[in-house]
Amino acid sequence: MLKKLLVANRGEIAVRIIRAAQDLGIATVAVYSAADGGSLHVQLADEAVNIGPPASKKSYLNIEAILKAARDTGCDSVHPGYGFLAENAAFSDAVTGAGLVFVGPSGVAIRIMGDKVSARSAAAAAGVPVVPGSAGRVEGLEAGREVLAETGFPVMIKAAAGGGGRGIRIANSLAEFEQAFPQAEAEALAAFGDGGLYMEKVIGKARHIEVQVLADGSDAIHCYERECSLQRRRQKVWEEAPSRALSDGLREELCASAVALAKAVKYSGAGTVEYLYDDEADRFYFIEMNTRIQVEHPVTEAITGIDLVAEMLRIAGGEKLRIRQGDVSVKGHAIEVRLNAEDPAKEFAPFPGQVAExxxxxxxxxxxxxxxxxxxxVPPFYDSLLAKLIVHAETREAAIVRLIRALNELRIGGLKTTKPLFLALAADPAVRTGDVHTRWLEGWLIENAAALAG
Amino acid sequence: MAQILSPLPGTFYRSASPDQPPYKADGDAVSAGDVIGLIEVMKSFHEVRAETAGTNIRFIADNEEPIMAGAPLADLD
Incomplete structure (x- = not known):
């Protein structure tokens, strides 16, 4: 078992990790920037170390400062949380190289999944369905034209080194493709220092469904799926589990494919395999694997009763998986909404300020x-996530009713938050029936702009 | 003399991206509405524009400096 853990993050996830560690009797060290001295994670940890100025680059992304804090306080392990250095293979290597335990997968596994092309190849090799497209990098326009036979139109041209929705172009015809391809190449080179491209068919109306996995380097299990189709600018705002769209047969197939991929890359820790699900074709396709704990992990914890962060810490401490696949079962339905410091009435303008009530x-x-x-x-230097509200009930319908009840109880004075968005969504007939897809919310926001402003 | 104040709290940037030249150099003239920098608030970027014209801009805030709302960014003659 780990003895002393440095939490290399801030905000709600740092608090979440500190709580899990303290529940297991592991001592905790928080790190903080000069802007975060009064933060809750600093108050709750057993010790706290100032690692630099407010700019993330000089504090939460500063590998040297974080490793020094770990050494100075006698830590034996580092948890990266999500964001910041969580999917930085060099950080995983540096932590391990310093003789500490990295709570997460090896640098090798992070590298394979971090490059979109190698992740896609690994998935295909493990028998996971991938979106029809290029087998690997597409070398030049001529090779690109050949891939069009696989994908048809519209087709997505993506930067191999891209991510988070950046470096993507869509072509609707051969003429558009021939114009966009060289532009995408130049853009990828300028933005990422790597002009490598790959191509994928555009799945018109799709749901975002992802599978939670837990693995110990040799064995792997899944903890069923989450659906996160309600997104704004490719950022999830509402997540739930299980997905109402899947049949039991397809659910088992989907989850088994995630386990196969985790085993194939000798994955260790908690991870998420993300898919697009095409309702009409009743098929799923791999998009990427996130090699970290995710923001929306609590919905899985609610329906399975598994403490995912505690399991990560146990695995990092050298234990084998304690939970067998047959012991994982789904109970009820859970929904999470992300309360951000943003004003939904003003195009989600950020709203840092003081919590008055x-x-x-x-x-x-x-x-x-x-x-x-x-x-x-609330400092203005970091992302706008303030809180996650998670509700759990016997059915999806009951969970939505409970969500409205809990949102009405919640009061955050002095700040503008996304609470009004979720009250409006919870009352929407399409959300009530779960009849949504990944681009649904953007259209809804345009149609309902006036209601949100009022 | 006039001062340009930050409309928002966040991180101040003097250029559109690290490989671009600053919007304005010390000593430049400024027209009303000119962009003089960016404020990054919670990962979103907002342009800071001069409200009045002036000459000989002198920056008080450094590039990448954390600033509070209402903090002076530059002096203007």
Missing amino acids: LRIPGGPGVRFDSMLYQGYQ
Whole structure:
């Protein structure tokens, strides 16, 4: 078992990890930038180390400063959380190289999954269906034309080194393709220092469905799926589990494919295999694997009863998987919404400020993961996630009713948040029936702009 | 003399991206509406524009400096 853990993150996820470690009797060290001295994660950890100025580059992304803090406080392990250095293979290597345990997969596994082309190849090799497209990198326009036979139009041209929705172009015809391909090449080279491209068929209406896996380097299990189709600018805002779109047969197939991929890359820790699900064709396609704990992990915890962060810490401490696949079962339905410091009435403009009043929802089936406290000054230097509200109930319908109840209990004074968005979504007939896809919310936001502004 | 104040809290940038020249150099003249820098707030970027014209701009805030709303960014004659 680990003895002393450095949490290389901030905000709600740092708080979440500190809690899991303390539940296991592991001592905790928080790190913080000069802007975060008063943060909840600093207050809750057993020790805290200032690692630099507010700019992330000089603090939360500063590998040297983080390793020094770990050495100075006698830590034996580092948890990267999500974002910042969580999927940085060099960081995983540096932590291991310093004689510490990295709570996550090896640098090798992070590298394979970090490059879109090698991830796609690894998935295909493990028998996971991938979106029809190029087998690997597409070398030149001529080779690109040949791939069109596989994909048809519209086709996506993506930068191999891209990610998070960046470096993507869509062509609807051969003429558009011949114009876009060289542009994409130049753009990828300028933006990522790597002009490598690959191509994928555009799946028109798709759901985003992802499978949670846990692995110990040799064995792997899944903890079923989450659906995160409600997205704004490719950022998830509402996540739930299980997905109402899958039949039991396809669910088992999907989850088994994620386990096969995790085993194939000798994965260790918690990870998420992401897919697009095409309702009409009733088929799923691999998109990418995230080699970290994800923001939306609590919905899986709610329906399976598994503490994913605690399991990550146990695995990192050298234990084999304690949970067998047959022991994982789904109970009820869970929904998470992301409360961001953004004003939905003003095109989601960021709204940093001071928490004047805080009333946290509670009662049966309600969980509130957050770094907020009354008087907390939200710094403007980091992302806008303030809190995650997670509700769990017997059915999806009951979970939505409970979500509305909990949102009405919640009061965050002094800030604008995305709470009004979720009250409006929870009342929407399409959301109620779950009849949505990944581009649904953007259209809904345009149609409902006036309602949100009021 | 006039001062350009930051409309938002966040990180101040003097150029559109690290490989671009600054929007304005010390000593430049400024027209009303000119972009003089960017403020990054929670990962979104907002242009800072001069409200009035002036000459001989002198920056008070450095590139990548954390600033609060209302903080002076530059002096203008």
